[in-house]
Amino acid sequence: MESTINTAVQRLTEAEKTGIVCLPIRDLIGTDDLASAYKIQDQITKNKIKQGGKIVGRKIGLTSHTIQTQLGVDQPDFGALWADKEVENGGYVSVKEMMQPKAETEIAFVLGKDLVGNNLSTVDVLNAIEYALVSIEIVGSRIKDWDIKITDTIADNASASHWAIGHQPTPLSQIDLLNCKMSMTKNGIVVSEGVGKNCLGSPINATRWLANKMIQLGQPLKAGDLILSGALGPMVNVQAGDKFDATIEGLGSVSISFTE
Numbered sequence: 001m002e003s004t005i006n007t008a009v010q011r012l013t014e015a016e017k018t019g020i021v022c023l024p025i026r027d028l029i030g031t032d033d034l035a036s037a038y039k040i041q042d043q044i045t046k047n048k049i050k051q052g053g054k055i056v057g058r059k060i061g062l063t064s065h066t067i068q069t070q071l072g073v074d075q076p077d078f079g080a081l082w083a084d085k086e087v088e089n090g091g092y093v094s095v096k097e098m099m100q101p102k103a104e105t106e107i108a109f110v111l112g113k114d115l116v117g118n119n120l121s122t123v124d125v126l127n128a129i130e131y132a133l134v135s136i137e138i139v140g141s142r143i144k145d146w147d148i149k150i151t152d153t154i155a156d157n158a159s160a161s162h163w164a165i166g167h168q169p170t171p172l173s174q175i176d177l178l179n180c181k182m183s184m185t186k187n188g189i190v191v192s193e194g195v196g197k198n199c200l201g202s203p204i205n206a207t208r209w210l211a212n213k214m215i216q217l218g219q220p221l222k223a224g225d226l227i228l229s230g231a232l233g234p235m236v237n238v239q240a241g242d243k244f245d246a247t248i249e250g251l252g253s254v255s256i257s258f259t260e
Contacts, residue, residue, distance in 0.1 A: 041155055042217075048082070059227075060078050061160075063203075063231065081160065087138075088164065092259050098140045103186075103256070104139065105134070105137075107177070107251065110224070112131075122205075134166035134246060136163065137163045164255075184246040196248075198232045232248070241259075
């Protein structure tokens with residue numbers, strides 16, 4: 001199995017390096033071996049850290065029923081957020097830096113306390129969050145034609161690419177996390193809408209899932225970590241020349257423009 005994992009690591013690493021999409025990872029590990037998929041992700045993460053990469057937090061994927069339906073999966077996953085993949089709010093980024101990009105809008109959290117212990121409760125998570133922000137996540141797949149199942153996207157860092165966050169940090173007491181409305185426009189046209197509870201019933205539920213998962217893996221979430229909690233509506237294809245603007249009630253707005 002170690003040689004299989006190394007083959008998968010090489011496949012995804014080469015795809016990211018060359019910009020040429022690769023075959024699905026499930027060809028190597030199947031669709032049920034989540035442990036091996038996370039081992040592949042972890043090895044790629046360690047390799048990037050050795051090369052100077054800096055993790056600033058985590059993203060939770062596949063929390064929306066709509067997204068799960070789009071991708072044919074039935075549970076969340078997670079990946080690392082890299083410092084060099086941040087796009088400034090209102091800034092520009094080239095589509096050449098991405099692979100098969102799509103945009104989605106999420107509630108982001110910044111932790112004020114470490115999330116450690118056993119079987120963390122909802123209260124533990126609520127007490128640990130310092131504030132929330134609106135965010136746009138750009139997901140991207142190294143796998144050809146987004147032909148992915150759960151093991152493919154886990155191995156591929158939960159299909160993470162770039163991200164941007166708004167500049168209105170807001171305490172949880174000032175947000176209706178379940179019913180806050182989200183709207184995302186592409187070139188001025190509304191292309192995605194949703195509400196907070198579209199994210200696994202609540203973005204807090206998703207964050208609790210992540211926190212407990214990271215403890216199981218021996219990598220607990222820490223104070224200062226940024227958490228992208230999951231999409232509130234459908235993801236939308238990105239092309240050069242597009243401008244995306246996203247708003248979430250109580251959290252303000254964030255925007256990204258895409259160049260060649």
